[in-house]
Amino acid sequence: MKTYPTILSFFFLAMLAGSPVFAQLPRLKVSDNQRFLVTEEGKPFFWLADTAWELFHRCDRDEVGYYLDKRAEQGFNVVQAVALAEIDGLNTPNAYGERPLVENDPARPNPAYFEHIDYVLDKAAEKGIYIALLPTWGDKVFKNNWGEGPEIFNPENAKEFGKWMGDRYKNRTNIIWVIGGDRNPRENSDDVTIWRQLAAGIGEGIGGLEKGLMTFHPQPAKPGGSSNWFHQDEWLDFNMHQTGHCPNQPTYKIISHDYNLKPTKPTLDGEPLYEDHPNCFNAKELGHSVPDDIRRIMYWNVFAGAFGQTYGCHAVWQMYTNERKPINMPLRPWKVALDLPMASQVIHLKNLMLSRPFLTRVPAQEMVRTVQEDDQHYVIATKDSAGTYAMVYFPTGKAVDLDLSHLSGSRIKLSWYDPRTGNLYTDGTTAEKSGSITVTPPTSGGKGHDWVLVLDSE
Template identity: 70%
Template sequence: MNMSPKSFLFLFLFLFSLAFTYGQEGLPRLRISENQRFMITEDCEPFFWMADTAWELFHRCDREEAAFYLKKRAEQGFNVVQAVALAEIDGLQSPNPYGETPLIGLDPRQPNPAYFSHVDKVVEMAAAEGIYIALLPTWGDKVFTHSWGKGPEVFTEENARSFGKWIGNRYKDQSNIIWVIGGDRNPREGTSDVAIWRALAAGIVEGTGGQDKALMTFHPQPAGPGGSSNWFHNDEWLDFNMHQTGHCANQPTYQKISYDYNLQPVKPTLDGEPLYEDHPNCFNAKELGYSLPEDIRRIMYWNVFAGAFGQTYGCHDVWQMYTTDREGINGPLRPWKVALDLPMANQMKHLKNLMLSRPFLTRIPAPEMIPANQEDNTDFVIATRDSEGSYAMVYFPTGQSKAVNCKPLNSRLLKVTWYDPRTGNQIDAGIISKAPSNTFVPPSSGGKGHDWVLILDAV
């Protein structure tokens, strides 16, 4: 086709304007489902929270590094990144790659626009990759430094509300923001901690223009019996609960998810900081070694099958954006760009894909399907199912056979499939007749690493 230079220029500008307009379109906003158990888009599509922990993203990464990180995580299937504005690692006084610190004179009433212009760009880049930012306005050491973190403690009720209003207003038009109050701190009794966090949340609500425009939670330290629910479950601003189940391998994390799941009023719940990949087990690498993929994977499936609406992943090298020319915190093993391809970072998507492969918004925990008494150890088998009886899934952590009560499923015949959580591959195991107690033998056994998901579909 022959085209004059003027026509070619017109076509080029037209196509460029289309590309620019497309790039500027925001992600659909997220909200809580009608049954208060899950997260959905404003278009009512199910949203499985598959998050990575990149606490230092805004503080330590320049735009080229941030783009590299976000592109990689998007390719791996992640749809949420948890990051902090006033970061953990000397975030108030150590500048970002452009020489900027976030507050003028360490005053929360005077945010530095030059610092936040970089945050703006990273938030926009995330949206372009289909990623939501779970944004912590501040790490908790700016409220309570305790024995770790450099602080300084700069927040009061008054300036927390002021800062919340400012940052809420700044990002009110960004549809890919989820707000996370807290930052690895549990409120202390007899202090103003709870009041400060509530003031920050109130400021964000005011800045964004209303509670319905500020999807929000709270990130605690490990706690019990709940996480954020211990202090804020009845607060209107808390839309969903979040746990930090911590960095030890052998914990019955499903108990904490179950605790939140059974609270009133009903709110969604998830584990926002589990055992990280490449993390010293219980912070004791010398005696306990480093985390293993099979431990991380087990915790994730336990949590989701217990009723969580999604799951956060973390890597010890990545959250701190470790490089060999930086002092590492708690013994990172490799530079963050190398760590992006560790096994569990590439296996997370199999959990998300599995959960979205069947009706999502009617899914419930199904402890009644495992009738035998079980010890709280690595062999613990856990089930989830459709409340309408169309399917069930049972997670076998170590490949041990188990009797399953199939009565909740609504057909006489059941299609049996084994799902490999390491690869996402499926094995067709045929059709069986439903019985009050069917015993199932996974494709392999032998302890940790031989985990399988049994899928039962009513036919």
């Protein structure tokens, strides 16, 4: 059983030690049923993250404030960012002319560089935002066919660097540690050992694995995500996927795979199709992503059992400006891209999930009786284990037969939730619990006609 000191105790101990007092948030932990994250007080935590991989590396303090203000206003509570960043993060200095390592040696971190990360962590906490902190991007372990590198890590110095970072940030309560950095371990290599040693070092630095949360950020993989290599590892508190940047994939299958593994661990998609991203990295033939595809992927994932969802924007992750070399054809500068449609629509998913009992929610695909193909029309259901409510996501407005016998109560109230606006439409329609009913959403006609049916037992 993990125990956590209170926020007040952190302030008290810091004052006694003469240490600086940080802005603090409630610590997060895995829920008792091992399916979700909760605060130390047991309050449900729906992970709603943004990918800002280059935040530490490319943004100055004014830009950090601008970014965090906007994302907090939009309802995000997690930001994913990298210390040893992807875009030549070792040799190109940050906004203040500092590089993270002396002579690119993991045993010689440059404190001046990490002081800027300290600042970002403080500002994030003030805004109610947790940082999913990657110590390094994966190209510092191996470049393969992309990434600047250089490759600097081995099992020994990975542990040493992890311990240094863990010790530096052991008193910060708004950190979730993310190992990996967009790389799948290679067979017949030291990769798995390096990542495990990095995790072990962090565990030592923070004073024990029970004092932090940790996961692994892979490339797209099957059948699972981080679980393919590390599911049995004690340090892996929850599984993370990267479902990739193609729009037409049954991402719910990947979530379901990890959801059903033993031991039970929470799971989520930590890198889905980004907004404004070239579809399948092929803008010329396939164009850029649209909100309808991103929305579908997110609802699929959460209804399949994910405890939250990460959002991403192609211009924002790289903090693109017109003065910087573009990566994979971003369409606009990052400050403009902060206001793209999905950045304001993802809050509706979070609000919907938290509007009903959250910690008892389970996948409920048995409620959908219509035989379905694994395509963009796939209708997916979730409910709570007591049957007090269910939610059914219709990506394209097609009609399906639903089995209501899995709900409690003699009658069921039907309402429609618009995932584009967050509006709930209730006209008093009810149905008998027994048997099945055919349900047709308010509109139909393909992408953009997605709806959530909310079923409440009466």
